[in-house]
Every structure is written in structure tokens, then in C-alpha cells.
Amino acid sequence: MDIFVQQVVSGLATGGIYASLALALVMIYQATDVVNFAQGEMAMFSTYLAWTFLQAGMPYWVAFCCTVIVAFVGGLVIERVVIRPVENAPILSIVIVTLGLLVILNSTAGWIYSYIQKPFPSPFPSKPIRIGNIVFGAHDLGAIGVTLVVLALLFAFFRYTTLGLAMRAAAQNPASSRLCGIRVSWMLALGWGLAAAFGSVAGIMVAPVVFLDPNMMVGIQLYAFAAATVGGFTSPLGAVVGGLLVGVTENLVGTYVSFIGTELKLTVALAMIIVVLLVRPSGLFGRTVVRRV
Amino acid sequence: MPAILEADDLHAQYGSTVVLHGLRFAVEAGGITTILGANGAGKTTTLRAVCAMVKTSGEVRFDGRRIDGKTTENIVRLGIAHTPEGRGTFVDLTVEENLRLGAYARRDRSGLDGAYEKVYQHFPVLAERRRQQAGTLSGGEQQMLAVARALMSGPRLLLLDEPSLGLAPLIVREIFRIVRTINREEGVSVLLVEQNAALALDLADQAYLLETGRVVMSGRADELKKDDAIRRSYLGY
Numbered sequence: 126m127d128i129f130v131q132q133v134v135s136g137l138a139t140g141g142i143y144a145s146l147a148l149a150l151v152m153i154y155q156a157t158d159v160v161n162f163a164q165g166e167m168a169m170f171s172t173y174l175a176w177t178f179l180q181a182g183m184p185y186w187v188a189f190c191c192t193v194i195v196a197f198v199g200g201l202v203i204e205r206v207v208i209r210p211v212e213n214a215p216i217l218s219i220v221i222v223t224l225g226l227l228v229i230l231n232s233t234a235g236w237i238y239s240y241i242q243k244p245f246p247s248p249f250p251s252k253p254i255r256i257g258n259i260v261f262g263a264h265d266l267g268a269i270g271v272t273l274v275v276l277a278l279l280f281a282f283f284r285y286t287t288l289g290l291a292m293r294a295a296a297q298n299p300a301s302s303r304l305c306g307i308r309v310s311w312m313l314a315l316g317w318g319l320a321a322a323f324g325s326v327a328g329i330m331v332a333p334v335v336f337l338d339p340n341m342m343v344g345i346q347l348y349a350f351a352a353a354t355v356g357g358f359t360s361p362l363g364a365v366v367g368g369l370l371v372g373v374t375e376n377l378v379g380t381y382v383s384f385i386g387t388e389l390k391l392t393v394a395l396a397m398i399i400v401v402l403l404v405r406p407s408g409l410f411g412r413t414v415v416r417r418v
Numbered sequence: 419m420p421a422i423l424e425a426d427d428l429h430a431q432y433g434s435t436v437v438l439h440g441l442r443f444a445v446e447a448g449g450i451t452t453i454l455g456a457n458g459a460g461k462t463t464t465l466r467a468v469c470a471m472v473k474t475s476g477e478v479r480f481d482g483r484r485i486d487g488k489t490t491e492n493i494v495r496l497g498i499a500h501t502p503e504g505r506g507t508f509v510d511l512t513v514e515e516n517l518r519l520g521a522y523a524r525r526d527r528s529g530l531d532g533a534y535e536k537v538y539q540h541f542p543v544l545a546e547r548r549r550q551q552a553g554t555l556s557g558g559e560q561q562m563l564a565v566a567r568a569l570m571s572g573p574r575l576l577l578l579d580e581p582s583l584g585l586a587p588l589i590v591r592e593i594f595r596i597v598r599t600i601n602r603e604e605g606v607s608v609l610l611v612e613q614n615a616a617l618a619l620d621l622a623d624q625a626y627l628l629e630t631g632r633v634v635m636s637g638r639a640d641e642l643k644k645d646d647a648i649r650r651s652y653l654g655y
Contacts, residue, residue: 287518294508294519301506302498303490304469306523306571 127259132376138265138350139334140372141272145327146342146349147356147364148279149320154358156296156316159208159219163226163351164324167203169339170230171196171325172332173238176245185248189329193322198322204314212310234339243331270332274324279319283361292316315418344391348375351394356402357411366409371397422447422607423468423498428476430460430467438631440476445575445624450601450608452618452639454652455628462503463610464628466579468495468609469500480575496525499529502578505564509553509612512655513544516552516563518636520570536604537566540596558589565593569600576600578610581615590614594621615652619643626654 146164152305154162161167171192178188207226211219223401249267255261283289295302295312302309302379333343356363379390401408421444422543430438437460455461470490476647478486483521485493494500499520507559508516517537538545541562547555561581568576578597582590599619600606612618614635619625619639627635627648642648 286521289516290511290518291522294511297510298506298508300471301502301508301517301579303471304494304502304506305519306491306494307519328420 127257128380129377130259131261131374132380134261134269135265136373136376137369138262138268138372139331140352140369141269142327142331142368143345143348143352143372144365144368145272145275145330145370146325146345147352147362148276149324149327150349150353151356151358151361151364152316152320152323154353154360157208157219159216159223160358160377161320162220162223162346163192163230165235165321165342165349166230167196167200167225167321168328168345169326170234171199171321172245172328172337172341173234175325175329176243176332176337179246183285185246190247192325192329196325197318199318200316201318203321204317208317209310225346231339238339243337245329245337247333264333266367271326271330272409273310275323279323288315347391348372348394350399354398354408357408359375359412360408360410363408363410364412420447421445422481423467423514423609424477424479425464427618428464428467428474428478430472430474432463432472436631437472438474440466441633442630443626443633445637447607447608448601448605449623450610450621451597451609451624452499452612453626453628454612454615456617456652457613458630459628460631461613462569463513464577465500465579465611466608468577469498472536477655480527482558493521494571497572498577499568499575501568501581503581503583505560506567507552507555507560507563511552512549513552513555513563514548515569515602516547516600517544520567521572523571524622526572531573533570537569540569540600541566541588551645557587560595561585561589561593562596564598569601569606573606575607575609578608580611580613581613582612590617597621615648619653633639 134183146168153159162255164391174195175188178369179185181283183191203226207222208219211222212383247262247264247267254266283293283305283417291302291307292312294305295307297308297324299309325332325405331345332341348371352368355370356365375390375393378385379387385393423445425441425443428438428441429436441464453464453503454460463472467474468478470488470493473484476486478496480496485496508519518533521533524530543559544563544566547559554559555563565581581593594617597608601608610622612616619642622639625637625639625642626633
């Protein structure tokens with residue numbers, strides 16, 4: 126029982142990170158119908174920036190905030206410079222562009238920072254927290270906390286601010302939004318910025334666990350895809366629930382199904398993607414999109 | 419009366435298909451002008467051309483200043499509100515959120531409360547349903563919401579695209595009555611595109627008749643109503 130609770134909590138911690146990245150994917154997907162394959166690499170690159178800031182002697186949370194801001198601007202710039210010119214191209218072209226972005230970011234990071242793994246600090250104490258017989262990793266609990274805070278902020282932004290409302294409107298009905306005077310293309314750029322900022326938090330939170338290297342997000346990006354697929358690519362809430370579900374499932378299966386262990390954990394994510402696509406293609410919370418032709 | 423909106427030699431095209439062939443028309447300040455025509459005559463395209471939602475050439479002036487070449491967002495911000503074909507409802511958002519979006523381009527935040535009040539006064543049913551998801555409204559209510567959303571920006575010119583489409587006659591009459599009230603009481607000029615010529619001619623002061631992207635007749639609405647050709651082709655008696 127103790128092991129079970131421990132595994133669930135640590136599953137929630139990694140699940141929260143998948144959820145963040147999945148939410149970033151869903152945000153961009155909803156606004157532009159594009160699955161951004163470079164989302165994970167954008168997060169990885171941001172994490173390297175955070176590392177650079179920390180090396181320069183910045184206090185942890187200052188570096189954290191700077192990274193989030195730089196990531197936001199970076200996402201905005203990427204949309205303006207790389208995505209905007211192909212905005213009206215067929216969807217496949219845009220996907221290929223994001224794949225190109227993935228490769229560029231990955232190799233640039235490797236070129237600047239080398240492919241050698243670096244340790245990344247956690248802002249939380251290394252001493253585990255003990256409640257009764259159950260031991261929790263302080264970083265796990267901290268990561269859950271940070272993820273929840275960021276989620277709440279994002280929710281409040283979209284729910285209560287006019288700008289958030291305008292972004293939702295621009296994603297739903299661009300033509301009608303323009304008629305309300307909303308600068309739709311800037312809303313999309315803003316969406317990329319927010320997604321990048323959000324992804325950077327995920328990167329910083331996961332780096333102490335997986336160590337910093339240019340390929341650190343490859344697996345996590347897959348989990349995020351699984352999360353978004355499970356929850357439904359059309360539902361932000363689904364992305365969060367999906368992320369937590371994938372994180373917990375992955376941990377429990379890894380613990381209790383002996384032949385899977387740590388080596389085959391990633392397969393669990395892929396299996397979940399396939400099962401969901403077979404049984405409920407729009408995901409748990411997603412809506413089936415019907416298009417008139 | 420001076421014109422609030424003028425178009426000169428206005429062309430519009432979708433891809434390589436030219437739909438408007440050099441229109442010339444004007445909307446009187448404080449008046450209601452209607453554009454009539456059969457399906458495919460280019461009525462909707464005319465409104466879309468004014469708001470730069472389609473590729474155009476030629477001149478469009480609002481208040482004497484050129485607006486062709488500006489983006490849709492910037493044209494709207496000048497004080498032109500467009501109730502589009504198909505109503506343009508944000509179906510996943512609540513009625514109130516729809517209205518808030520309508521006021522997005524408003525410069526004076528202070529006028530916002532007054533705008534809500536006025537809109538709810540014109541359309542009491544929207545006040546009752548303000549927390550409801552807009553997609554669950556009936557067709558008539560969604561049309562009212564579309565007009566209300568347009569009014570939230572405090573426009574000086576309202577472009578109305580087929581408000582009668584798919585609605586019961588009673589509701590259509592109600593919407594037309596409200597449009598007249600808004601025009602009279604708030605001095606909002608209206609450019610109305612309608613297939614229902616009888617209704618439109620009753621409401622409007624000036625009318626233009628479009629056929630395959632050209633103005634074939636124009637004049638005062640009450641005179642056009644008496645015209646034999648119009649009566650036979652568009653009024654059906």
C-alpha cells in the first residue's frame with residue numbers, strides 16, 4: 126500500500142510535467158490546428174537557458190522567471206519568423222516546419238552546450254518528506270505544486286481576462302474575431318509565446334530528474350503526445366487529466382508489471398496512444414470535429 | 419444628406435473568380451440603405467469587400483477617408499460593425515462573453531456598462547440567457563446576439579447580412595423593428611443586405627439592386643417598390 130501511494134504521487138509529479146507540455150501542445154493545436162513537434166525541444170532549449178542563468182550566479186527563482194519570460198518571447202518570435210510565412214500552407218508543410226525546428230533546436234543546443242549530460246539543481250530540499258511510513262520526494266511534491274500554480278494562473282488568464290477571452294475567440298472563430306477588432310494573427314503568436322513559456326516550466330521541473338542534455342525531452346514529448354491524445358487534442362482540461370493519467374499509469378505499470386520495469390515504460394505511453402485512437406479517437410474529453418464538405 | 423460610406427469602382431474576387439464588377443454606391447449618414455438581389459448577385463461579397471474580408475480593388479471611403487487597403491481589424495476599429503452571414507456566433511462561449519468580444523475594439527471602457535444596458539434593453543431575451551452557452555440559443559436568438567455583438571462596439575455604421583435567413587416571419591419582423599429603433603434612436607447608419615426585398619424596402623430609405631455583381635438600379639426605397647420590374651422579379655406580385 127505504501128509503495129502504491131508513493132508511486133502514485135511520483136506519477137502525479139511526472140504526470141504534471143507531461144500535462145504542462147501536453148497543454149502547450151493543445152494550446153497551439155487549438156489555435157492553429159498544428160501539432161507542434163518542436164514543443165519539447167523548445168522546452169529543452171529554455172532549460173539550457175535557465176542553466177546558463179544559474180551558472181551566471183542568478184538566484185534560482187530569478188533565473189526561473191527570466192527563463193519563462195525569455196521562452197515567451199522566443200515562442201512569439203518563432204511564430205512570427207518561422208510559422209507565419211507558412212501560415213496558409215497545407216497542414217503537412219507546417220508540420221514539417223515544426224519538425225525542422227525540432228532538429229535545429231536540438232543540434233544548436235548540442236553545438237553550444239555539448240551532448241554531455243549536466244546535473245540540474247532542484248529548488249526543493251533533497252531530503253525526502255516522510256508522512257507515516259510513506260516517503261515522498263520533496264522535488265516530486267514541489268513539481269506538483271509548481272505545476273498547479275502555473276495551471277491556475279493560466280486558467281485565470283483564459284477565464285477572466287479580456288485578452289484571454291480574445292485568444293479563445295481567435296482560436297474558435299478567426300473570421301468573427303477579426304470583425305470584433307481582434308488582431309487574430311497576434312493572438313496566435315501570443316499562443317505560441319504562452320505555450321513556450323509553459324513548456325519551459327515543464328523543462329525546468331523535469332531536468333533535475335532526467336538530467337540536462339539535448340535529448341532530455343524526446344521521451345517526455347512522447348508522453349505529452351500520449352497525454353494530449355488520451356485527454357483529447359481539443360480539450361485543455363483533457364490534456365491535464367491525460368497527463369496525470371499517463372504519469373500515474375506509467376509508474377504503476379512499471380512497478381507492478383515485472384517484465385516492463387523501467388526499460389519498457391515508454392511503450393506504455395505508445396500503447397495508450399494506440400488504445401485511445403482505436404477506442405475513442407477524440408480522446409476522453411475531446412469533441413469530435415465534424416466538418417461540412 | 420452626406421454619405422458615411424461610399425464605394426467607387428469596387429471590384430472583388432475569390433481566387434480568380436471576379437464577383438463584383440465595379441460597384442458604386444453610398445450609404446447616407448443616419449439612414450438605412452439596402453442592397454437587394456438574387457442568390458449569387460454579390461450582396462454578401464459587397465459587405466465583405468467593405469470590411470476587407472475578400473480581395474478587392476477600387477475605392478471605399480468611410481467618413482470621407484479611404485479604408486480600402488486597411489485590415490479588417492482596423493476597419494472595424496474605425497466604427498464599422500459587421501453582422502456576418504451565418505451570424506458568426508462564438509458557439510462555445512457564453513452570451514455575455516460574446517458581447518464582451520463585441521466590445522473588444524471599444525476605446526472607451528467607461529461606455530461599456532451603458533452598452534450592455536442598452537443591448538439588454540433592445541434584446542431582453544439575451545439578458546435572461548447571458549450565462550448560457552451561445553451555441554445553445556435558437557436561430558432567432560443567435561441572430562439577435564449577432565446584432566447585439568455588433569452594437570457593443572458602439573459603431574456608427576452597421577453592416578447587416580441577411581438577418582432574415584432561416585428565421586420565422588414573426589422573429590424577422592421583431593429583428594427589423596429593433597434595427598429601425600437602433601437607427602432612429604442611436605443614429606447608427608445601416609447597410610442591409612437582404613433577399614427578402616419586401617421587408618428590406620419597407621425598412622430602408624435608399625436601395626440598390628445588384629445583378630451578377632453590378633448595380634442595375636438604385637434610388638429611394640419607396641420608389642423602387644413601385645417599379646414594375648422590381649415588383650415582378652423581387653416582390654412577387
